[in-house]
Amino acid sequence: MEGSQDIAGKKSVKVNCSFCSREIECPADMLQTSKKHMCYECFRNAGELAKEEGFEDVHVDIPMDKMEELIPEQLTNSMVEEVFPDIWKERKEEFKAMSKRDLAEEMFGAGAYTAIRNMLSTMKKVEKDGSH
Numbered sequence: 001m002e003g004s005q006d007i008a009g010k011k012s013v014k015v016n017c018s019f020c021s022r023e024i025e026c027p028a029d030m031l032q033t034s035k036k037h038m039c040y041e042c043f044r045n046a047g048e049l050a051k052e053e054g055f056e057d058v059h060v061d062i063p064m065d066k067m068e069e070l071i072p073e074q075l076t077n078s079m080v081e082e083v084f085p086d087i088w089k090e091r092k093e094e095f096k097a098m099s100k101r102d103l104a105e106e107m108f109g110a111g112a113y114t115a116i117r118n119m120l121s122t123m124k125k126v127e128k129d130g131s132h
């Protein structure tokens, strides 16, 4: 944990990826909460393994430019997995009475609404974390 430096007023500490030993950076305030560190390459390769282990204690070093492609992907996945079952359960009877076109339109609207809401809360989170 040597060689700490300031990035945009935030302390960042050089750490080693717990999986491949590559040198990555970790925000100093994340050191306390992270038990493991993972570089972006390992994160991309982890796949199912990462899901099983759970990511709560793992700090993943994701480059800012990769965030842009990752966030929509993750939002979509979590939206489908977490939000859709609720919408379906709540409104199943209503959906059954709809034509396919109306149903598609309704679901597209619900999806867009959830996406925008999630995006706004993610943006707030990113702002609070102060990364860039």
Ligand SMILES: [Zn+2]
Binding pocket: 017, 018, 019, 020, 021, 022, 038, 039, 040, 041, 042, 043
């Ligand atoms: Zn790695």
